[in-house]
Amino acid sequence: MGTKVKNTQTSLSLKEFHISEDCGFILPEPLTDLPVYYKPWMDIARNAPELISSHSLRLRIHDMPLLETHLLRTHRELRLAHLALSIMTSGYVWQEGERETVKVLPRNLSVPFCEVSQRLGLPPILIHADTVLANWKKRDPDGPFSMDNLELLLTLPGGESVRGFFLVTLLVELAAIPGLKSIPDVINGIHDNDVAVVTKALDVVGQAIDSMKQALKLMHEYVDPSIFYGIMRIYLSGWKDNPSMSEGLVYEGVQEKPMEFSGGSAAQSxxxxxxxxxxxxxHEGSSGAFLTRMRDYMPPSHKQFIEYISSHLSLRSFVLQQADEHLTHTFEQCVSRLVDFRNYHITIVTRYITIPASRAKQLRANQQCLAEELDMIRKAPTALEERGTGGSGIMTFLKTVRDKTKDTTITQCTNGNQVLPDVNKAASELTID
Known part of the structure; x- marks a missing residue:
């Protein structure tokens, strides 16, 4: 992670990195529509699930006019345009599943998509910053952030499970905000050599991680594993480290050489x-390299905030130097909670990818299932059975990341008999109906 350098600033704020006090990394109050000139984009993007289902989205895109992008003047307009163009691109590539992919994205889609992406500093593909951070609205503007009061701006095939997947992920982001807001307090407290401030802020971080886990549990209630695996997942896939798109994708009118981009991934949060x-x-080796690469799929100012944290005072060194029992305990609890969260993420992936992949292999071999289920299995991306939508070897990656988190602990236990959670327990206890 590099040598830590002393922080010369007396106070760090989130605003410097375009991070909202109320919404964190989420785009506050996204626009719901673009200027009328861009109606051809929005008409197609809003109807993407139906157009994909009727196998007519590619035809609609071929008939779409090539629009100029200079009329997009604000950050919110650019973010909505990126969301719409990325939804169209995903649908265009994967309309017929993994066996009838395309090699070229047509000029009238690729040129504006790359122009908008360049202005935002984002890649021209569907990413977490699109589907989650900039893809929400409240039914009641004055109401709470809750599943009952939230809607997606644009969606993909998969019905209510798509809504559930993106909005539960949004709630996980929201749950993290108190912890995110406490990071400047930790850094400023270290700079001021204030143990009490650091301890208090770190405790808030730990509580936020617990809240993220509770929000993630809603996934079981709102997302059907068979629909996620058999219908949704392919549209989140990219054209890097994907055997179905081994040559990448040519963005016509941008460059002749195919480009490769990873699909949407939780690692882009x-x-x-x-x-x-x-x-x-x-995080080291291939896992560390993948996580570092995923930072290029984040809004640039958010990536800069991560790098800022990395380059400034080391919390772990501060904890070791202070040798304060309460601070050490709080640090260990925070690490413990992060390990626990990552264990739970493994159980989610087990339910939504590993088990459906195993069942798909079995059903393909026996073909003893309902016609509807068999059709869903045929559409599921076999090339990604052992991989995440971002292209990583999913289970190996998640377990490595979890284990590296556990390695951060200063002692094997906190106080008394309160030990860190068993890192193998969560996945082994998972039961699936």
């Missing part, structure tokens, strides 16, 4: 990167 850097979790 800035939250856990921030907590890792704060606690000093050292």
């Amino acid at each position: 800035s939250i856990l990167h921030c907590f890792d850097e704060l606690l000093g979790v050292q």
